[in-house]
Every structure is written in C-alpha cells, then in structure tokens.
Amino acid sequence: MRDVVITLLVLAALPYIFRRPSFGVVMWIWMGVMNPHTQGWGFAREFPFAAIIAVTTVAAMATDPRRRYRLALNPVTITFLLFVAWMALTSAFAIHADQVGGQLVKVMKIMGMTLVVLLLLRKRVHVEWLVWAVVVSIGYYGVKGGLFTLRSGGQYRVWGPIGTFIDGNNEIALALVMTIPLMLYLHGLVAHRWGRRALLAAMVLCALASLASYSRGAAIAMALMLGALWIKSRNKALTGVLLACCVPVALLFMPAQWHDRIDTIDQYQDDMSAMGRINAWHMAFNLANDRPLGGGFEIYDADVFERYAPVPEDVHAAHSIYFQVLGEHGWVGLALYLALGFFTWRTGTAIIRQAAPFADLAWAGHLARMIQVSLLGFLAGGTFLSLAYFDVPYYLMAALVATRTIVERERLVLLPARGKNPLAPDDDVAGNPDEELRHDPA
Structure with a gap:
C-alpha cells in the first residue's frame, strides 16, 4: 500500500x-x-x-x-563550480580510476541538482519551500525516533533509513542536529498556535532522537549548535531559560549506558573505533602529500592503506568531511571545500547586515542566522563523519545565495525613491520582480 x-x-x-x-x-x-x-x-x-x-x-x-534561468556569479557559486570541476579532474587521475565511476555519478547527480536548485530559487516562497522540504524530510525520522526513545527510555539506539546518506546512527543524529534550527525558523512563520506547538514538540523529539543515537560526535555538535543558537537568537533571555530547563532534563532522561558511552570522548586512546579514525586521517594526510590530485574516490582499501597508513591493516573510511576531501581530492580540493564553507558563511553574514534596517526583511536575517547555526552543527559533527557529499548542506548553501539576491533586490524597493536608481539591476539580466510575480503563480 x-x-x-x-x-x-x-x-x-x-x-x-x-x-x-x-x-x-x-x-x-x-x-x-x-x-x-x-x-x-x-x-x-x-x-x-x-x-x-x-x-x-x-x-x-x-x-x-517565460524566462531564462541564469546563475548568479558570486564567490559561492564560482567556488562551487570550481570544486565540482576539481572533483571531476581528480576522478580522471584516481588511484582506482576504473572503480570510481559509481561514486562519481552519485556525487555529480547531487552537485548537478544543487546547480538546478541555485537556478530555481528566485523568491522568498521558493526558499521557504526548500526549508520546509528539508525539515519534513529529516524531521519525520526525528519525531519517529524521539517517540521511540520516550517509549524505550533511551535504552536502544536510533538509526536512520537504510540505504541513504543518513542510515547510520551517527549520520541521522547529525542530520537531526542540523534540522532543529530550521524548525525554529519555521516556528516563527506558523500563525496557528497548534502548528507552533507541533514544531516545538518536533524540536524536542528530534533532540531526544539525536541523543539516543549514542553518537559522541553528534553530542559535541549538539552542544556547539545549542551554544550558537543562543548567540544567534533574537531573544537571548527566553532562549537561555528554555535551554537551561530542557537540556538537564534531557540528559537526566538518558540511561546510564548513554552517559558511559559519552564519557569515553576523553578516553579515545582506548577506543578502537577512535584510533581507527585517526589512522584513516593519517592515511589521507600522507596520500595528499604524495599525490597533488589526491587519490580520487574509492581509496579506502587495503592497497591504499598499505602505502599510506601508519597501521596498514586497520582499514577505515575517512570518518571526517575534511580528511575525506583531503584524501580524495588533495590539498587543492580541501582548500576549495573550506573556501566554499567560508563564502557561504559570509553570505549569511551579509544577509543579516543588509536586512537589519528593514522590518520587511527581518525574515531573511532570521533565516540566515538559523542556517548558519545549522551549518555550524554540520561542520562540527562532520569532523567525525564521511559526509562531505551530503546534499542538505549544499541545499542550505543555495538557500543563502538565493536569499541574498532577494534581499539585495528588495532593498532597492524599500530604500527611499530617488528617481531611477542607478544601482538597480538591469531587467534583461536580473529579471523584473513585478513581472515575475505577474507571470509566475508560484
């Protein structure tokens, strides 16, 4: 059925x-x-x-x-295109060039559709559709996992949907951490009180589900995300009181075995899983130093570890977005990946600054703050996970790029009229927003 x-x-x-x-x-x-x-x-x-x-x-x-779709060229989009092109180049010179085809196709599908998203997001409603789509898609598993956690008392781990980017306990936990700030943004849009209460309940359940994954990396990401959420919130007093009340209750709810698991964070030398990750990080570092183009996709096997890892027989996946990119695409690839994150963050900061003087653009500033908090959670939790090609951060990047374009366009309307504004975009290049609204019912 x-x-x-x-x-x-x-x-x-x-x-x-x-x-x-x-x-x-x-x-x-x-x-x-x-x-x-x-x-x-x-x-x-x-x-x-x-x-x-x-x-x-x-x-x-x-x-x-009705219109031509054009990609706005800015530091984010240019860096994104360079990163995609660099991945294609490293794949051509990969260590296992005959084996990378499947992963290359998978990654290029994600990047290709990210480009389509960048072209299609033109108005506020489009951006909010994207946010709703992400929240519903991941929040479904968070609500489901949170109810399971309440019923089981946190005795069992929460896992993601099989065969997806977020099928593991660590992966679903990080995805849920990223989703909570987006839910908070949507909470401010919902007028009906029961809708707002439902979103608050969903946030609590997602937090419980993330904790019940028993993921140590997600616990660190959760702590950083909550700290950033307080810093970025518009009502720090209320947010602080809510966090002070909810966090201790959630921690007390979790069973002793959960606390025992989290307590091993500072004892990583005795954890075989943690030491295996460090071995994989050393492998990626040594490989990048030896091969300027990196190893390409599919480098996590006995042959590569034999050549580059301190402990050759301990073969692990990268377990870090940074070392994953470093090993697969070299130092240039890592520089492009970090630059993409930097320019995306700066785009959010520019939105906040440009929207601040205008009440009609308050939504954009709030959205930029929440996406920054979400991405901060990803950047922190991604230190311990092989999620460099997880599609959600790229969609949030596209949302920020689109929002900045919308804010810059709306500022021209909101600024005091002074005849024809010489800074106004040319209709043939940027499109006339009034014309778009008349012809595009979306």
Missing part, C-alpha cells in the same frame, strides 16, 4: 512540476533526503523516482518560454 501511495504522489506531482519547475525542488529534496520509497516493501524501493523528478524539472526549465 505504501508503494502505491508514494507512486501516486510522485505521478500526480509531475504535471505540477512541469507547470512550476520550482516545485521540483520540493519533490527532489523530499525524495532524495527523506527517501520515502525506502519505507515501502515492494516495487517502490527500487523505482527511480528521483531520476524521474529530476528529468521532469530540467525539461520544464528547458521548455519554459
């Missing part, structure tokens, strides 16, 4: 996507992040729903007679 429902939903959405390509972003994120077809038991599990949605979205863009 689940397979039939999911299939009908996707098929029903295709005509709507063809009419409004921006809705394809919602469907793509729902299918690619939540992976609802994995919750079925039959044919839907292997059906290429994501590919169908992607093809429909791109076809709708190609046949849309």
